[in-house]
Each structure stands twice: as C-alpha cells, then as structure tokens.
Amino acid sequence: MNMQEIEGGVTAAKGFMAAGLRAGVKPGKENKDMAMIVSEVPAVSAGTFTRNVVKAAPVLVDQKTVADYETARAIVINSGNANACTGAAGIENVKATMAEVSRVLSIKKEEVLVCSTGVIGQQLPVDVILKGCGMLKEELTKDKKGAFDAAEAILTTDTHKKQVAVKIKIDGKEVVIGAMCKGSGMIHPNMGTMLGFITTDAAISKELLQKALSDVVEDTFNMVSVDGDTSTNDTVLVLANGLAKNPCIEEEKEAYFLFKSGLFYICEALAKMIAGDGEGCTRLFEVTALGAATKQDAKILSKAVVTSSLTKAAVFGKDANWGRIICAMGYSGVTFDPEAVDITLESEAGRIDLVKEGLATDYSEELATEILSQNPVRAYVNVHMGTYEATAWGCDLTYEYVSINADYRS
C-alpha cells in the first residue's frame, strides 16, 4: 500500500504552522477558543460550505474569497460564537478579523480565511478576536504542539480532539496530507456544525483540488448524521502549498487519483471520528446499504437508518429492534420490495443475520445484544434491487444527548 497513516495533524505537511489558545470568546477561564493555520508560501485553496439557506457571516465571506482568489495563506478559527444571524455587523467583524490577521502576518487580506462555531445570533466579541489574532501569531509553530493546540481550540461540545495525517508517494515524491476537524451534534447530510481543515504539501491545480474535495466530502462528511440538523457554519477548507515538489497535478490521471485516495482516507477517518463523538454518544453506528438500484438510493437508505431516532435509541439500549431499521428504510422514499430485504448486524462480538427476505430469522437475542454492546456497531441492509452501495455513519441516542442540548447556551 502506497499510503501510510502518520502522526500529527495540520502541521504534518511541509510548510504549515499552527497555534491554538484561549483568547476569551468562550465562557470560563480555561477553554481554548482560537486557532490559526498558516502556510509559509501561498497555497491553492478549495472549500465546501453548508447548504443551509441561513449561512453564517464567515461562510458568506469565505465562499467568495475561495472563489475569487487562487491562493490563501492563513485560516483563523474561533469557537464559542458562530457569528451567524448577525447581519451587516457580522460581516464587518469577519472583515476586521481578516484585516488584523493580514496585519500581524504581513500577508494580503484576501489570503485570510475565517471560520466560527458556537452559539448563533450573538455578535462576535470582536476586540477579543482581534487581540487573539496577535496572540496566535506569537504561538505559531511547525511542531506537533501547534496542530494539537489548534485541534483543541476549535472544539465545542466535542469530547476529544480529531486529527489525522497520511503520507503518499506521488510521482516519486512524498506528499503529506494532514487535517483536523470538530463536529458533534447538529451533524447531518449537508454537513452539520462541522469544521474541517486540511493542509497538504501537494502541488495541484485549484480546479482539481476543488473537484477532489467536493467528491470526497459527498461520500464522507456528508454521510455523517448525528441528529438531522444541519448548521449555518459548516465548512471544509483545504490548502495545498506545493512544497512536496511533485509535478503539479493538472489532469485526472494516476497522480490525481492517488492524491484523491489520500484525501478520501483523511476525510473518512474524520467523518467516523465525528460520528463516534456525537453528543452524548457511546457507540459509533455504521450502516451500509447494499444491492441498491442507484448510488443515490443506497445513500438515502443508509442515511435514513442511521438518522432514525428510534433506531439510534435501540442501539443505545442494545436492542436488536430490526423493525425500526426496516421501518426507516420504508419511509426513506426509496422504492423496494420489503419481502426481499436482508438485515445483518456485525461488531467485534460477531455477525448475525436478523432478517432474510423480509422475515425475522431464528436468531439469538443474546448474541444480538452482545454484538450491540461493542463499539463500533455495523448494520448491513440489502434490498436486492441492483449493485450500488453506500455507507453512512452515526451514533446511538442517549440521555447525555438530551442533557447536552437542553441547555447548551448556559
């Protein structure tokens, strides 16, 4: 295998520095709440953004920045405040942040991307943010610590940092892709409150970087579902600075597909981390739809099952309530013959066919409960309508989820 997972996150690739610290956006005295990623040289940029009609101010600005300018140098992120539903003042605050980062790093304003996550509808404490930009500059480092601190500073209700990095050989050169993300709750198909930041030293055209990212996000981040809500702030950004010195990838040939497989590995790993860190979740729940008539059907089926509150609660309860699985498939909107459906559960504890041709098998409830007690739990649903398949990731629904969300703001 020409791909190897390595230690580190957004500073794993050549020429990237990062920092994370407490500026004072979040309540309390301890939590880090601002992060910065900087490339030593201009990096080609690409991004995917929330499809929510209501877009946060930084999303509106970044979309335009990524579209209008070939390269970027810095990304600055705050947690604790989403800068969403903040009108003209919200946009002004993004621009002020860009100006300040531009000043402290001596780069152009349009080379700065800004992301926010947190509570909706409150204005950013802009003085705190601006001061934070200067503080971050002082802390920037290529060291793992920089990536580590940044990965911590972007978290909200996440329970742990999410980082991953790989190296791949492309045209004889070692190319590294590193990443971090945050996400937990509000995660759904069109991207939840999910921020993802990917840095790579690959040399690749802007057009192909965007294409690879858009394709990969569709099958990874957009197949994660924690609770059906999609956020105002979701953003995945990738910067490619070319310092690996591989011949620039400008065509959809072998080098492109190698790069894309690395990007897929990164994004799938992060997607699973997000799903497995759903608010209050105790188990990652992975659903693969098989035998679908189209790719779209396979995606809809797997997402319907992974999103069903009743199925999620049953996974939490270790209850092999396959009726809820087939019921979710039934209301998904996909056409299939209920009497052709097979359902299988799998985990480290074993594998069990619950349903064959629409009817319960004579399975052991004890084994099913054992299987459901492990983490992760996988379900396979086969509708025998064709050859397409898709996987979606979610988690169980627990008391903790309700607790976290009943009083998030206080």
Add this chain to the structure above:
Amino acid sequence: MNMQEIEGGVTAAKGFMAAGLRAGVKPGKENKDMAMIVSEVPAVSAGTFTRNVVKAAPVLVDQKTVADYETARAIVINSGNANACTGAAGIENVKATMAEVSRVLSIKKEEVLVCSTGVIGQQLPVDVILKGCGMLKEELTKDKKGAFDAAEAILTTDTHKKQVAVKIKIDGKEVVIGAMCKGSGMIHPNMGTMLGFITTDAAISKELLQKALSDVVEDTFNMVSVDGDTSTNDTVLVLANGLAKNPCIEEEKEAYFLFKSGLFYICEALAKMIAGDGEGCTRLFEVTALGAATKQDAKILSKAVVTSSLTKAAVFGKDANWGRIICAMGYSGVTFDPEAVDITLESEAGRIDLVKEGLATDYSEELATEILSQNPVRAYVNVHMGTYEATAWGCDLTYEYVSINADYRS
C-alpha cells in the same frame, strides 16, 4: 357557533357500540390490548394509510377492503403486536381475525376492518386474538364505558387515553362525530404509529367521506411530528352510518363543509393530544409558519422546526435558542431571505419577539424562559414571502424519550 364539543368517544354517535379488554397479547397481566367498534347498521367507510413502503399486514388488507366494499360494520384492534414484516402468515392471521369477527357478530367478512400496533416482526398470537374477538363481542356497549375501554386498549407507550366528540347541526339534524386515537413516538408527517378511529351518524357518500378525511388528515395528523420516524401501521378509519337521518351529503355544498369542519375539529384535537403525549414529552410545541410563498412551503417550514431535535431539546431546557429555529428553517429546503425572518414565542406566560428581520431583539431571557416553562409553547416564524401559513405540532425532547425507546421491547 354551530359546533359543540360533547363528552364521549367512538360511541357518542348514534348506533355505535364499543368494547376494550385484555386478551393477552401484551406482556404482563393487567394491560388491555384488544378493542372493537361495531355499527348497528352498515356504515360507509373511508381510510387513510401509512405511506411507508413497508406496510403491516392489516394495512395491506384494510386498504383493499375499504377500496372494494362500500360499507363496513366492525373494526377490531389489537395493541402489543404490529403484525408488520410478518409475510404471508401475517396476512393469513388478518383474514382469520376477519372470519372470526364475522362469525361472532354474524356479519360479512368484508365488513370487518383490522388494525394492529406494537412490536414489528413477530407473528400475532392468533389464538389469543381469535379468543379475544369472542370476548369483545360480549362486552360491546353503547355506553361511554365501551368507548373508554376501547380507547385504553389501543394504547402502547401513550400516557393517557385520547378521545373527543362533537355535535353539529346539519340540515336541521343533529350529527355527532366521535373518535379515539393512539399515538406517541414514531409520529411524523406521513403518519407515525398512529391509529385513529372516527365514528359518525352522518349520512354522506363514500366518495365525499374519503375526500373530507384525506383533506383533513393532511392538515392535522400529518402535521404532527414527534421524532421523524413514520410507522408501518398508521391508519385512520372513519365509519358513517347515516343514523342521524340528515339528507345524504353527496355534493360539496354547505352540508359537506359543515361536516368537514366537524371532522377537522376532531382530527385537530386528536393531533394535538398525540403531539402533547410524545414519548417522554413534557410540553406540546406548536409551530406556525407565516408569510410563506406557498402552502407547501409553510408546511415544510413549520414541520422542519417542530422536528428539529436540537430545537426540541432547547424547548425541554427552556432555552430560547432561536438560532436552532432559524437553522432548521434554513435546512428545510424552502427558499427565503434569512434577513427578513421574524420569530415570536408565546404561551400563557406571555409573548415575546425574539427575532426581527433576522436579528435578535433586545429580549428578556427571563421572560423567554418563563414563556418556555408553560404548556403548550407556541412559536411563530414569519418569512415574509407571501400569505400562506401552516401549523405543525410536536413536543420537547427529554431524557424520558431516550429511556422509553432504548428498551421498548423488553
């Protein structure tokens, strides 16, 4: 007002008897689990059924029975077992039940409708059911007690019985409509595990009875959402036996609209009871979308808000987190300008504008919390795109919901 709510349920209208008792389908020793409704004379029948691709055996059979035969005489219902995903044996069990009811009541088989609710994927204990049919026959009564017992016997995780009845004057005759239903959890737009039974002594053509029912269900039962899942068994049946002796309603004129307004009153009341009795719910949550460009947009917007897990958890937490409301509107798929949105909360404790033209007002969090502490809580969202409006009903998301659904089957 020519409409008056009266006491009673499915035996309120002339010529209807009912019974409810424990036959032994449910575990335990106490719970009632079978009910029967009988009209003294043949009654015109109409029904609406789940849109889930996976339909329970009784749904498949009833759909055909209602379509093929003008009238019906009896409905028999069991709780504790859904008879869904039970294949050919499930269909046979429905037919055996029809035959037994036909035998004990001396009516035709095709005059019998059968409904089930409960666990999916297990075969009906058909001996228990057949014995129950005979027992029910002995208990049939026009008395309120019959309706009361029946309303109790159809419940699953519901916390209380749901009945309502009205009388209306139509063409100088007093027409009564009575009803009962069950539903709690799994409730969603295309009808959750929701069984509704409506009896009336109105004289009306089968065609108009079906039309009135279909229209009314769309704006009432189908606007209830507890958790986004729709069930395999959902059914609303109405029997109209004509004993009120009003001139038979055969045209869409005044008498029809009077009847339909009565049916709407009944179905709206039941829909609110279901939403307010969501699994583990502590508060009914009513969302009205205003100023929508189309009726469909208004429905989608109100349902998106009422279905959002995050919004539901915030209602439980008495947290005026309007960001989650506007976020849910944003991912609903409806197009609108976020900067034109108004959001208002209302309950017995008062009324408060949270958002005006997309921005937070300077509202009092204390008053907002007070408003959210009452039951019901109402939210109004206005997108200022047109003149259409729609209301959807749901409830808060609580610890109890998770508890009930983590281990429903045991």
